[in-house]
Amino acid sequence: MIHNPTAGRRRRRHLESVVAAAQALGATVTCRETGRRGDAEDFAALASADDFDAVIAAGGDGTVNEVLNGLGAGQGGLALGVIPLGTANVLACEIGLDPDDVDSVARTVTFGPARRIHVGLANRRRFLLMAGAGLDAHVVAGVSTALKRRAGKLAYVVESLRQAVGYDFPKLTVRADGVEYEARMVVACKGRFYGGPFIAAPDADLATPMLELCILPNTGVAGMLRYGIALPLGKLPALPEVQVVSARNILITGPRGAPVQGDGDIVARLPAEISIADETVDLICP
Template sequence: MKAMIVVNPSSGSEQAEEFVTQLETRLREQFKEIVTKETQEAGDAEKFSSQAALEGYDAIFLMGGDGTINEGINGIAKQDYHPLIGVIPLGTINNFARVLGISMNAKVAINQLDFKNTKKVDIGKVNDLFFVSTVSVGSIPETVQHVDDEAKSKLGPLAYVMEGVKALNDDETSVFRMKLDGDDFEGNYSMLVIGLSKSVSGIGTVFSSAEIDDGYLYMLCLKKSTAVEKMKLIPELLRASDDYSEKLVLKKFKLADLKSKEGKEFTTTVDGNKGPKFPVHLEVYKQLLTVYVPKLN
């Protein structure tokens, strides 16, 4: 059996090299051949993961933040053969790892690895890009695209909060035309957030009824609101309920086509990074990939 480790050495922690050594030691319990690849630039994680899938590796272990995980998943999902996937979080938010019950402490996550315990998970796709957590549209999620690596390293999740606050006063809305599972909808919203599971940006109660393996995408649509009104909505996202106020509209679907009535070319945010521009097509691939999860799951 052979495994590939794909690691972003600059992601989240200066201890990445130490964690790679620890993971290699752990993997020798299960795999005869272990190859480690370090990313140097954008696209490397996808390239390495794609190579491993094409060469028939039994497993791929992705070490990094949400961007590295997203790239790795894209490299795997686009192939006919899908190796087993291990996730070791080194980033700021690590939303996908949180959903799977994986520790945010890389050392603990490595120790938790159970080679006999796996879970099939859903993967989303927006146009030609696969995603494991969220797709969002609007001024607040767009600010996430501007958070640099230095700010992430120094401030962690607070870096995203500080950028997001800057956009709270932006109450610009657009009319979105949507086709959800064949049904047409139209609404005037300032933000759309689409997720695969309960968790969005590390907040595990945004879509309380969602599961990572249920075969659905979930979308929250934010109506026109002031900064104060947006702040008042935060408690709604922190409670284990899908009972939202009239400012938030929840939709559940498998297939969607989204566009702006005014023809605006919104740029989506996908798993925390810049994604495709409008119009977009979204779909979910039910239980497409298999991931190692801790015994506690």
């Protein structure tokens, strides 16, 4: 189990409760605490299938992403599990895991079946849930870690409003399986959910080798407010100007060096090649 010890006392107590419950169920748990960014990836890469059955990422979706990439660099054969301790916990929403239910989380990581899933690549960096460019990537790059700890999801709302006021919404050119689109924000989804329990790509499926591409063309604060209101209402994909298309290979071009977020962390820069990885991952689910 790989986790970040700076996540806060409340989350630390929650994690300790999950570990104790898993051990009571018969699991043998080896804990590794990260000290800096990249440790989770390194620890996962060094984990051996001779010694362990699974690597469990205890943290937010960004921690899961680091562990995912570490498993990709390792010898393979280890399943990936999650103890959700993050702000949005989008993966937990995707697999139907209640982050607050200690017994359910412990039982899942101990006995849960492993589901074979297809992951995405953004400039050769793995992602599990989504990769996006445009305003959302700038928000991810700019949001304060301290504010996230204090305000939770509200931190992203505050940063989105702050960014939207000064952001010039440059044009993004998106080529998806040979077809060209124009966008101001674009998100390539492997899962249905975005930003928490909000559905952005209803047809996305972790188990299928396909991406669902959400193309958002509107600019300005008014456009972002429109999308921001539609998303929690479950109406974003139904907006007339929003396009959701299926694709396996995507090229996004725009301002060179602009950030690309993957699973809630910055994982690449434009131009970005986004595709389905050849390898699959075994994901432990409830």
